[in-house]
Amino acid sequence: MVSVLPNLIDKQDGFEIVRDQIGAILLAETNAQQVLAPLANPAQNPADYALKIYSEAFNPWESQRESAADLTPVINVWYDTGNFPRGRGNTVEKQIHEGIFNIDCYGFARSKTDGATGHVPGDVEAALEAQRALRLVRNILMAGHNTYLQLRGLVAGRWPQSITVFQQGIDVAKAPQVVAARLAFRVDFIELAPQLDYGTLDFIAIDVNRALDGSLYFEADYDYTTP
Amino acid sequence: MSLRETASADARAILNDAAGFRWPVSVTDPAGVVSPVAPAVGALYGFGNDISQLIDPETGQVVSGRLPTVALHLDDLATTYGAALPESINDRTIKPWLVSFDDITGNTLNFKVAQSNPDRGLGIITCELEFYDG
Numbered sequence: 001m002v003s004v005l006p007n008l009i010d011k012q013d014g015f016e017i018v019r020d021q022i023g024a025i026l027l028a029e030t031n032a033q034q035v036l037a038p039l040a041n042p043a044q045n046p047a048d049y050a051l052k053i054y055s056e057a058f059n060p061w062e063s064q065r066e067s068a069a070d071l072t073p074v075i076n077v078w079y080d081t082g083n084f085p086r087g088r089g090n091t092v093e094k095q096i097h098e099g100i101f102n103i104d105c106y107g108f109a110r111s112k113t114d115g116a117t118g119h120v121p122g123d124v125e126a127a128l129e130a131q132r133a134l135r136l137v138r139n140i141l142m143a144g145h146n147t148y149l150q151l152r153g154l155v156a157g158r159w160p161q162s163i164t165v166f167q168q169g170i171d172v173a174k175a176p177q178v179v180a181a182r183l184a185f186r187v188d189f190i191e192l193a194p195q196l197d198y199g200t201l202d203f204i205a206i207d208v209n210r211a212l213d214g215s216l217y218f219e220a221d222y223d224y225t226t227p
Numbered sequence: 228m229s230l231r232e233t234a235s236a237d238a239r240a241i242l243n244d245a246a247g248f249r250w251p252v253s254v255t256d257p258a259g260v261v262s263p264v265a266p267a268v269g270a271l272y273g274f275g276n277d278i279s280q281l282i283d284p285e286t287g288q289v290v291s292g293r294l295p296t297v298a299l300h301l302d303d304l305a306t307t308y309g310a311a312l313p314e315s316i317n318d319r320t321i322k323p324w325l326v327s328f329d330d331i332t333g334n335t336l337n338f339k340v341a342q343s344n345p346d347r348g349l350g351i352i353t354c355e356l357e358f359y360d361g
Contacts, residue, residue: 059291065279066293068360110358111323111339118320122339122357173292174341174357175277 005194014154014189015079015099021149022101022141022185023055023077029140051075051133064108065176071108073133078102080184084191097191100161103141103183105133108176122177123168130179134163137183149187156188235350239300242351243272250275252297254304255325257316262307269306273299275328277336295338295356297326302350313340313354326356337361 012020033049054060054076061074082099089095107129111122138160140146148155161184168179205221228236243249249272254262263269277295304312316323316339324340338356345352 062291065291068358110360112360113322114319117322118318119316119323119339119359120319121317121323122359123341124317170342171355173290173294174355175293175295175338176358177341178292 006197007194009194014097014191015082017151018099018149018155018187018189019055019077019079019101021151022103022187023053025146025149026051026075026077026103026137026140027053030136033136047072048132049136051136053077061106061108061178064106064178068110071110071129071176073108073129074106075133075137076102076104076106078104093192093195095191096156097189099187099189101185101187103137103185105130105137105181105183107131107133107179107181110176123174123179126168126177126179127165130165130181134181134183138163141183141185151189154189156190158185158187160184161186231348235302235348238349238351239302242274242298242300243303248274250328252299253327254299254307254313255322255327256308256311256313257322257324259322260307262304269303271299271303271307273297273303275326277330295336296353297328297338297356298351298353300350301345301347301352304352312343312345312352314343315341323359324354325359325361326354 030049030051030053034046037044037046037049050072052060052072052074054074056078057076060076064071064074078101080100080102082097084095084097088098107126109122109125109129111125112120114120141149141158142160147158149158164182164184166180166182168174168177202222207219207221209217209219211217241247251265252262252271252273252275253264254271262271265272275295275297277293279291279293299313301312313324313326324343325337326340327335327337329335337359339359340354341357342355343352344354
């Protein structure tokens with residue numbers, strides 16, 4: 001078999017662009033939220049809007065496991081699955097990719113004294129942290145400004161497909177308490193592939209004019225060989 | 228002595244074996260009563276573990292996690308706490324059961340009892356722990 005593709009495939013596919021864009025949007029907005037927080041309310045702690053953003057990471061939260069001080073929620077964006085409906089696209093050039101991106105939100109907490117006669121349970125706080133991170137993620141991605149994930153022309157739409165929360169259970173690690181919430185995020189976007197270069201068949205010059213009576217007419221200028 | 232009583236006594240001996248894997252453990256109950264420190268009578272010894280490579284019981288996959296545990300004998304706890312056993316406390320208005328022990332490098336680790344598994348047949352209680360900042 002002889003190769004028929006003359007050019008190097010050095011572009012990113014749509015799913016890679018979208019995955020990276022989701023991460024970039026979340027990173028930009030979490031940074032912006034931390035700046036906005038004290039401006040909106042001096043009592044607001046900017047750290048409440050901090051998120052650690054990762055992409056395609058296998059073990060993104062181990063640093064939180066070993067840290068006593070930094071329990072910032074961790075977000076991991078990863079491409080999960082994609083469907084290519086036959087009715088959306090054409091067999092030659094362009095297909096619509098219905099992609100699912102999992103956005104995992106990890107919340108961490110350590111039990112601690114309340115400074116009085118009680119305490120703050122870590123399992124509850126971890127769940128609340130995970131849900132708070134999920135809240136930020138969903139609001140950022142579903143904001144009207146991100147209808148096309150700032151990739152209009154590539155992205156046809158996005159939708160929050162489902163949310164699943166992974167609760168702590170019996171006989172699992174609890175130091176620190178960790179609760180994870182997953183937002184399955186569907187994005188529809190275009191996928192392209194290398195195309196044949198047919199070459200130029202002919203040149204046709206066309207002038208579009210408006211006549212005095214308002215009608216449109218065009219004049220074409222091209223080589224013509226009498227058969 | 229019955230076989231069951233012998234098994235319980237053996238378990239207590241293993242947990243307190245100075246030549247074995249015993250490790251000094253400190254327990255504090257919700258009322259703030261702290262277990263005696265060795266060599267005082269009632270000082271607690273048991274198995275204190277803090278391991279970080281785990282198998283997810285649902286999937287069988289290796290996952291990253293940190294699971295500190297402690298195993299103590301009920302008779303040793305009874306010296307200080309009577310019939311009360313360490314358990315998970317979620318009531319925010321009271322303090323939880325606390326456990327602390329040193330790791331092998333001498334760092335003191337402080338935990339809250341997240342889950343307790345008493346075996347009243349053999350007299351052993353195993354507690355799964357979570358971090359506690361007090």
